[in-house]
Amino acid sequence: MSRASEATRKMNELAAQHDVDLSKLPRIIDQSADSITNNVNAINLANCSDERRKVIFKSLIDHLHAFVREVSLTNEEWMTAIQFLTETGKKCTDIRQEFILLSDTLGVSTLVDGINNAKPPGATEATVLGPFFTQDAHEVQNGGSIASEGKGDYLFVEGRVMDTKGNPIPNALINTWETDGHGSYDVQYEVRDAPECRGYLRSAEDGSYSFRAVVPVPYPIPSDGPVGKMLTALGRHVYRPAHLHMMVEAPGFEKLTTAFYFDGDPYITSDAVFGVRTSLIVKPELITDVAKTKARGFGEEKPHAYLKQDFVLATPEEGAAARKKVAQRVN
Ligand SMILES: [Fe+2]
Numbered sequence: 200m201s202r203a204s205e206a207t208r209k210m211n212e213l214a215a216q217h218d219v220d221l222s223k224l225p226r227i228i229d230q231s232a233d234s235i236t237n238n239v240n241a242i243n244l245a246n247c248s249d250e251r252r253k254v255i256f257k258s259l260i261d262h263l264h265a266f267v268r269e270v271s272l273t274n275e276e277w278m279t280a281i282q283f284l285t286e287t288g289k290k291c292t293d294i295r296q297e298f299i300l301l302s303d304t305l306g307v308s309t310l311v312d313g314i315n316n317a318k319p320p321g322a323t324e325a326t327v328l329g330p331f332f333t334q335d336a337h338e339v340q341n342g343g344s345i346a347s348e349g350k351g352d353y354l355f356v357e358g359r360v361m362d363t364k365g366n367p368i369p370n371a372l373i374n375t376w377e378t379d380g381h382g383s384y385d386v387q388y389e390v391r392d393a394p395e396c397r398g399y400l401r402s403a404e405d406g407s408y409s410f411r412a413v414v415p416v417p418y419p420i421p422s423d424g425p426v427g428k429m430l431t432a433l434g435r436h437v438y439r440p441a442h443l444h445m446m447v448e449a450p451g452f453e454k455l456t457t458a459f460y461f462d463g464d465p466y467i468t469s470d471a472v473f474g475v476r477t478s479l480i481v482k483p484e485l486i487t488d489v490a491k492t493k494a495r496g497f498g499e500e501k502p503h504a505y506l507k508q509d510f511v512l513a514t515p516e517e518g519a520a521a522r523k524k525v526a527q528r529v530n
Contacts, residue, residue, distance in 0.1 A: 220246055236264040283425050290424040294386075299330060300426045303472035304435075316456070317525040321363050322513040327474045328456050329444060331384040332376060336397040342496065344411040345398035351380025351413030353503035354483065355495055359406040360447060360510045367406025368512060371449035374399045375412065377442070382418035402449075411495070414483075414504050415441040417466050430471065437471050440464035445510070452512035459508060481506055 214221045225241040227234075243256045266272075290297040302308045308327050316325035339345055360371040376397035378384055385395035402408045422430065422437040430437055441461045448454040460467055460475050462482040467475055483504040486492060492500050513521070 236260060283429070286425040295421065296330060297424050297426055300420060303327065304420070304426055304430060306473045309473040314525055314529065315522065317518070317521040318513050319363060319517040319521040322511045322517065323455055323457055324476050324478050325456055326458050326476055326479060327472065329474070331386060332444065332446070333386060333394065333397065336374065336376065336394045336399050339398040339400050339410055341400055341403055341407070342409050343400070345375060346379065346396045346411070346413045350396060353501055354412045354414045354506060355409070355503050356412055356443070356506045356508060357407070357409035358507055358509040360402040360408065360449065360512065361406055362452070363511055363513060363517060367404070368449045368452065369402055369404045369406060371402040371406070371447055372399060373402065373408055374446040375410065376444045377412060377415040378418050380413050380416060382416045412443065415443055415461070417441050417464060420471050435471065436466070436469065438466040439472060440466040440470055440475065442474070447510050447512060449512060451514065453515055453518045455510065455512055459506070481508060
């Protein structure tokens with residue numbers, strides 16, 4: 200067998216192993232700054248059978264190459280980026296996800312969330328889940344407490360779960376989690392005997408719910424890794440404004456993952472991970488009325504912050520219509 204035909208045989212064997220139809224591949228010989236984008240797209244699309252994958256990779260290559268051209272990226276800058284991504288990967292563990300932090304701090308998480316979780320007018324808006332939700336929260340009764348004594352200033356939260364027409368949604372599952380008064384989630388402590396400042400409850404027949412929490416405080420995102428260095432290099436701070444995470448689900452409705460942000464917080468206009476939405480900013484009242492305090496069953500007269508917050512859930516059809524509108528707008 201000649202050397203050429205031997206090479207062809209090997210290529211065909213390799214192609215068969217990888218399910219590649221060599222006859223469909225474009226002939227891309229001359230690589231240059233002018234031709235490279237078309238060449239990469241041509242070879243990526245030639246044998247790919249998944250239409251969505253084709254769309255994603257075509258756009259990814261177009262935008263990535265356009266970015267390199269637009270800023271005339273230097274070799275040193277590209278190596279800095281490679282090094283940064285390498286460090287980001289190395290920083291990831293089972294409990295630390297530096298890539299999600301990168302996505303959050305670059306606004307990609309909020310963008311993906313905004314496209315995929317758009318809500319119809321009147322429904323409660325969604326926002327990012329964040330990294331601190333856990334599956335092991337305890338159930339609390341309506342009116343019960345998700346926080347132990349000494350975990351922070353009292354916050355009483357109540358409201359109703361409804362559909363977009365104002366009908367109550369009974370038995371909705373409401374999950375909530377937050378920082379304690381020191382700005383830490385329970386999972387951030389070295390010793391965690393039990394879930395703290397988190398819990399779940401169910402709405403009553405009339406859709407009502409209530410629970411006692413603590414007033415959350417601002418907290419820094421993990422900043423000892425490459426993302427923290429990036430924010431420092433950009434002159435950004437690493438804080439999230441105080442917020443209370445909530446997740447509400449009920450059969451026949453879209454699951455709502457949201458959070459409420461406390462008006463007046465110093466970081467509310469510059470959230471490090473872009474979670475704040477105007478409709479999710481709340482202004483709890485300070486209740487000092489002894490009768491009200493006692494009625495809430497706190498066991499003693501105690502001034503507390505009070506937040507009245509209803510949830511309006513969208514049906515899958517209403518959500519789909521809202522997402523379609525967003526997709527048209529952002530395209
Ligand atoms: Fe959070």
